Amino acid sequence: MDITRRQILALFPAAAVFLAAACWTSVPVFGEQVGHKTILAATPPMGWNDWAHYECRYTSKTILDNAQALVSTGLAARGYKLVAIDDCWMAKERDANGDLQVDPQRFPDGMKPVADAVHKLGMEFGIYEDAGSKTCVGAAGSGLPKRGGQDHFLQDARLYASWGVDYFKLDNCNVYVAHGETEEQAFRMAFAAEHEALEAVGRPIIFSECAASVFLGTPDRYTVLSWGKGYGQVFRQGTDMDDFHAASPNRSRFRSVLWNYAYTLPLGRFQEPGNWADPDFLIAGDGGMSLAESRSQMALWSMMSAPLILSSDVAKLTPEALAIVGNEAVIAIDQDPLGQMATLVGRSPETDVLFKRLADGAAAVAVLNRSEAPVKVDLRPADFGFAAGAECTLDAKDLWNGQEQSSVSTLQAEVASHDTIIWRIQASSQCGKPSRTGTITLTNEVKNRPYSIHSIEGYARCLTAPGTVGECTGAARQSWTFTPQGELRSGHQCMAVLGGKPLLEACSPANAQYWRYTLEGNLVNNGNLQCLTAAGPGSKPQSLRMQVCGHSLATQIWSLPN
Numbered sequence: 001m002d003i004t005r006r007q008i009l010a011l012f013p014a015a016a017v018f019l020a021a022a023c024w025t026s027v028p029v030f031g032e033q034v035g036h037k038t039i040l041a042a043t044p045p046m047g048w049n050d051w052a053h054y055e056c057r058y059t060s061k062t063i064l065d066n067a068q069a070l071v072s073t074g075l076a077a078r079g080y081k082l083v084a085i086d087d088c089w090m091a092k093e094r095d096a097n098g099d100l101q102v103d104p105q106r107f108p109d110g111m112k113p114v115a116d117a118v119h120k121l122g123m124e125f126g127i128y129e130d131a132g133s134k135t136c137v138g139a140a141g142s143g144l145p146k147r148g149g150q151d152h153f154l155q156d157a158r159l160y161a162s163w164g165v166d167y168f169k170l171d172n173c174n175v176y177v178a179h180g181e182t183e184e185q186a187f188r189m190a191f192a193a194e195h196e197a198l199e200a201v202g203r204p205i206i207f208s209e210c211a212a213s214v215f216l217g218t219p220d221r222y223t224v225l226s227w228g229k230g231y232g233q234v235f236r237q238g239t240d241m242d243d244f245h246a247a248s249p250n251r252s253r254f255r256s257v258l259w260n261y262a263y264t265l266p267l268g269r270f271q272e273p274g275n276w277a278d279p280d281f282l283i284a285g286d287g288g289m290s291l292a293e294s295r296s297q298m299a300l301w302s303m304m305s306a307p308l309i310l311s312s313d314v315a316k317l318t319p320e321a322l323a324i325v326g327n328e329a330v331i332a333i334d335q336d337p338l339g340q341m342a343t344l345v346g347r348s349p350e351t352d353v354l355f356k357r358l359a360d361g362a363a364a365v366a367v368l369n370r371s372e373a374p375v376k377v378d379l380r381p382a383d384f385g386f387a388a389g390a391e392c393t394l395d396a397k398d399l400w401n402g403q404e405q406s407s408v409s410t411l412q413a414e415v416a417s418h419d420t421i422i423w424r425i426q427a428s429s430q431c432g433k434p435s436r437t438g439t440i441t442l443t444n445e446v447k448n449r450p451y452s453i454h455s456i457e458g459y460a461r462c463l464t465a466p467g468t469v470g471e472c473t474g475a476a477r478q479s480w481t482f483t484p485q486g487e488l489r490s491g492h493q494c495m496a497v498l499g500g501k502p503l504l505e506a507c508s509p510a511n512a513q514y515w516r517y518t519l520e521g522n523l524v525n526n527g528n529l530q531c532l533t534a535a536g537p538g539s540k541p542q543s544l545r546m547q548v549c550g551h552s553l554a555t556q557i558w559s560l561p562n
C-alpha cells in the first residue's frame with residue numbers, strides 16, 4: 001500500500017467506509033444473485049482446512065487425500081466443498097522477483113496442480129497468508145516488513161488468482177505498527193490493502209479476515225469488527241480451537257469449543273448474508289471430542305450460522321461422526337438464507353437455550369448441556385417471544401433422532417451431559433411472529449487481554465430486572481424483549497430513563513422508554529441520548545447508570561436478542 005493511502009486512512013478513518021466497496025461482482029461464481037448484484041458467501045462457507053488437525057504436518061498428498069475423502073464420504077455433496085490450505089505452504093523467503101515460493105518439500109509439483117485437482121473434483125480451493133511480514137510459523141508474509149517498506153498484498157493476490165484461489169484467509173501475526181499508530185489502525189491499513197488487492201485481481205475470492213482475533217477481550221475488537229464488515233465475508237474474532245496432537249489424541253478439546261462458542265454468540269449484530277462470524281474449525285468427530293460433544297459443536301455452529309470448515313482426517317471419521325457433521329437437517333439450519341445468529345434465550349450454570357428464526361417462517365431451538373449430568377428442559381413458546389396463551393402450540397422435530405412432538409404447549413426433553421439437542425419448530429398461527437426475546441448480555445472486556453478467562457461464566461453477564469448486570473442464572477428477570485419500536489420490555493414493564501437514571505416502569509409512549517441499538521453495541525436512550533452503562537467491567541454484579549456514549553467502552557457494549 002502506498003504511503004498516501006495510509007495517511008488518508010490515518011487522518012480520516014471514515015474514508016475506510018468509502019474505500020471498502022462491498023464485494024459485488026457481475027459474474028456469479030460462488031455467490032448468489034440478489035437483484036442485479038451478486039453477494040459473495042451468501043450462506044456460510046463449508047469445507048475443510050488442514051490446520052487444527054495437522055498444523056504443519058502435511059504435504060500436497062494430505063490435502064488431496066482429504067479432498068477425495070470429502071467426495072467419497074458424501075460430505076462434499078452435502079455442502080463441504082471448500083478445500084483450504086493453511087499456514088506452512090510457503091517458503092521462508094521470496095524469490096528474486098519478490099514472489100512467494102511454494103515450500104518444495106510439501107508441494108513438489110507446485111501449487112497450481114493441487115488447485116486444479118481440487119477444482120476437478122468439483123470443489124473450491126482456499127489458501128492462507130498473513131497480514132504481517134511473517135506468518136505465525138515464520139514463513140514469508142504479505143504485510144509490511146518490520147520498520148516499514150513495501151508490502152506484497154497485490155503481488156500475492158495476483159499469484160492466488162493465477163492458481164484459481166476461491167477462498168482466502170489472512171492471518172494476523174507480526175503486523176507492523178508504525179510509530180504513532182495504534183495496533184487497531186495498523187490492522188485496518190493491512191486488511192483494507194488486502195481487500196483492495198483481492199478486488200483488483202478480477203476474481204471473486206471470499207475473504208476470511210483474522211483481524212479481530214488479537215483484540216479479543218478488549219473493546220477494540222468491536223471497532224475492528226465494524227470496519228472488517230466492509231472488507232471481507234468471514235471474520236475470525238477469537239482464539240483457536242485446540243489442535244489435535246497425535247501424541248495425546250484423546251486429550252479433551254470440548255473446552256475450546258465452548259469458549260469459541262461463547263465469544264462468538266454475542267456478535268449477532270455484525271452478521272448477515274455475506275458477513276459471517278467464524279468461531280473457528282469444526283473439530284466434531286476428531287480426537288478429543290465425544291459424540292455428544294461433536295453433536296454440540298455441530299448444533300451450536302449451525303445455530304450461529306457459522307462457517308462449517310472441518311479440520312480433521314476425513315477418511316478416519318467414524319460412521320457416527322459422519323452422520324453428525326453430515327446431518328442434512330442440521331446443515332440446513334446452518335445454511336438457512338436468513339443467516340441469523342442464534343439468540344441466547346436463557347443461560348443457567350448448566351444450560352444455554354438458543355432460538356433462531358428461519359427464512360421459511362419456521363425456527364430452530366437448541367439446548368446445550370455443559371454440565372456433567374443429564375438435564376431436563378421444559379420450554380414454553382413465550383420463552384422464544386411467541387404470543388403467550390394456550391392456543392399457541394408448537395410442532396417440533398428433534399434433528400438428531402427424528403423424534404417429533406405435535407401441537408405441544410411446552411417442549412420437553414432430557415439433554416445428556418455435554419450434548420446439545422436441536423429442534424426445527426413450527427409455531428401454530430395463534431403464536432404470531434416471534435418478538436426479539438431473550439437475554440441482554442454485556443461481555444467482560446477489559447483493557448488487558450484476559451486470555452485467562454476461558455469460560456462462558458466469566459465472559460458474559462446478564463441484564464437483570466429491575467436494573468443490574470450480573471451472573472446469568474436463567475431467571476425470568478433476565479428475559480427481555482426488544483420491540484420494533486425500540487422498547488426494552490421486561491414483563492409488562494419498560495426500561496426508561498428518569499432523572500438521568502435507568503429504571504423499570506409501566507410501559508407508556510414516553511420518549512425516555514425508547515432505545516436505539518447501534519452496531520457498536522450501544523443502547524442509546526431517545527430521551528437523553530445517553531448510553532445504558534454498567535457501573536464497571538469485571539465479573540461482580542453491577543448497578544446501571546446513564547452516561548455519555550463513548551467510543552467502544554466495555555461498560556456500554558450490549559448484545560441483544562436477534
Ligand code: GAL
Nearest residue numbers: 051086087136137171172240
Ligand atoms: C493462527 C490462526 C490459526 C492458524 C495458525 C497458523 O493465528 O488463528 O487458524 O491459521 O495461525 O499459523
